[in-house]
Amino acid sequence: MKEIINLPVSNIEEEEYHINMGPQHPSTHGVLRLLVSLQGEMVRSLKPHCGYIHRGIEKMCEKDTYPQVIHLTDRIDYLSAHINNHAVCLLVEKALEVDVPERVRYIRTIMDELARIQSHQLWWSSFGMDLGGLTCFFYGLRDREMILDIWEETTGSRFLQSYNCPGGVMQDIHPNFQKKVHAFLKTFKKKIKDYDRILSGNVIFENRSQGVGILSKEDAISYGVTGPSGRGSGWSCDVRKTEPYSMYGKVQFNEVLRYECDTYSRYMVRMQEMHESMNIIEQLIDNIPEGEHSAKMKAVIKLPAGEYFQRVESARGELGLFVVSDGNKTPYRMKFRTPSFSNLSVLDHISRGMKIADLVAIGASLDLVIPDIDR
Amino acid sequence: MNSFFKYFSDIFHGVKSLLIGMSVTGRYFFSPGQIVTQQYPENRKNLQMFERFKGEVIMLHDGNNQHRCNGCGICENNCPNGSIEVIPAKITGEDGKSKRVIDKHIYHLGMCTFCGLCVKNCPSNALGFGQEFEHAVFDRSKLTKVLNQPGSSIIKGVE
Amino acid sequence: MDNETLKARILEIVPEAQQEENKQFLTLLLPAAKLHDLALKLKNSPELAFDFLFCLSGVDYIKQLAVVYHLRSTQHKHALVIKVKTDDRVNPNFDTVCDIWRTAEFHEREIYDMFGIRFNNHPDMRRIFLEEDWKGYPLRKDYIDEVNIVEF
């Protein structure tokens, strides 16, 4: 008893607690494990431990042909599955110098933007839920079902569609597609106002997110934090603007930038992006040109030997696809530069000195998808 | 004095944003027309999947229990993860020549990812997607299926 | 800055650099010893300003192991690919660049995990995805694992 009383005070202050968050934890959005060192309630440092869903996709890609790779890229970042497939298709088409029909470009761009909206809707749901608002979970997923219905009618699957294939898309859009997209846009424009009313203006939400997890622009660039998280720090890193692909060069849209650099600004960027995505879809949906839904491709696709790189803007940031080909029908090396992997690396840096409850908000604002990290 | 006002304005803003949020949820509470919940097992009779829905891979059979599969194995080669195994057999046809037909078209539903490459690449359009989605079983071996029905044969003129 | 001036500028710093032809980006093969020096200059000199390392990947060319750095300047919008190779398959190592581009810290750990390439002066050189006691480096072409891999 005596020893305990005589403990020097400074010792208690310097005492460090280590807390394991994950791999099974509701707010890590999957199986991420964070080893957090705490001083009291303050986060001193944290170490992410990945690999709890490392499935060796890059190794598997070396055994698959290019059309078969598509079903694996679906499952890397399942919330922007369509965008991942788009990257593979663009790379193959660029390497083979195939000119895809205009119709395919339109369809792919619309599908990409729908994917972005549904990904942000799901992110909004889980972000609200992480901060204690269960209503968000129900509203976000309710509106997401409309997009899933549109997809299911055209592609046959709810969200892992494998709809893109090198040269085009698997099947033509359903005759109801345009009508349904219009109906969705009309409804969602009303619903997104509800989102703002529930979360964006809420005092509790603002207090928990403003000034939390400051990420400066220099750090964002150095850590490679792309996508809405990077744009929340004022870094203009939208691949759709810097290296336009498909129809993005021809549509008018703004790159959403915020300069507060905190969790709230990352939140607002995504909310604004949903508006921009709807804007893009509106410009394209009525003008889909007639034509084939796929270019003529050879039965066996072989890329000429060389190195190829393709970047696309997925819902979480910049997805880079680096392929080394030796002229065979399977890639020699396929590397996915996934956005969540780089975004995760900054988590330690920006959560130092924050409360552990803020860590949940920061983690959610980076919108991590764990299979996207682990591949 | 400043903090005094801030204290009360914080309370005012807090109550206000609470009421705004409550008004949204309250509106849905009082508008039953916006209920989206579907009563799944009760509406099973008239639950219609979309026509392109990929529930399972099936082999299309016509009324005479005949299919179009000649056992070429293109679906097996195209399948990214080996969900399909084609076991061909040799039979002697009417003209005395031996020809390749299908003995068993084995489909592992428990592995299938519904990428659609088999259906897309089938040269004789023998495969299609079924609308069935109620597959849950207690025994994993039940998920391996033989797609060609017992006693079925190939439609004349397809091979 | 266009590719020609970029190349000339880099050849001033590292005269041994060789260009690889027919690539999408300007691709330069460097001797491994010069890597860190050049990286520091690429980042810090104002007219180059390569501040964004957007992809860092390991490649196994069977005879050699390589690390490929995809660099980009957010200011000048030019891109550059740097490659370093080593013949040593038993104990390959390069200098780390994670003090220059912080994103490299995780990517280098991934390369160590998958290819067994060690990076000198890296603050935390451990496996990132696989368990610590995992044998072998899966993405190497000569990786054989009869227990875990079912060949198709």
Next chain:
Amino acid sequence: MKEKDFRDNETLDLFKRTGGNFLMTSIDAVIDWGRSNSVWPLTFATSCCGIEMMATGASRHDFARFGIEVYRASPRQADVIVVAGTIVNKMAPVLKRLYDQMSEPRYVIAMGACAVSGGPFYYNSYHVVRGVDHVIPVDVYIPGCPPRPEALLYGIMQLQRKIKLESITRPEQTMILGKQ
């Protein structure tokens, strides 16, 4: 739904017991009714199927209608673990520990191709467990990649049917058959 509309009734027949006295079977019926209508799942999702599990819990499908009311974050409070997604070698010990922490009676649903058999990652992958039944015993398999929410609801109904065959007097029989 009627009994004959369900799949795989022949496997379920193996679990059926005969005999037992009136009192005990009545108690069994009441307890099983209670158990089967309040199976609380664990928040355990590793990948894509987890999103469909969330969708099942959300407005459109709402599996609270089956008494699967709340997701529990702690395995000690959960009755069923829905393995939604790939289980890799590094995750397998964690899953086993989670399962061991759950209190009896506990149930496992393998949701999606990855949990059933390794699915898309069966061949050529060096880090994937080929079917979650290598790690923990599974009650119901739901194929699909990912299964749509109705398919999960159907799987839950199958699980409820299985729970209704349990007996508190002879738990070992159901255990042996169920966790073969």
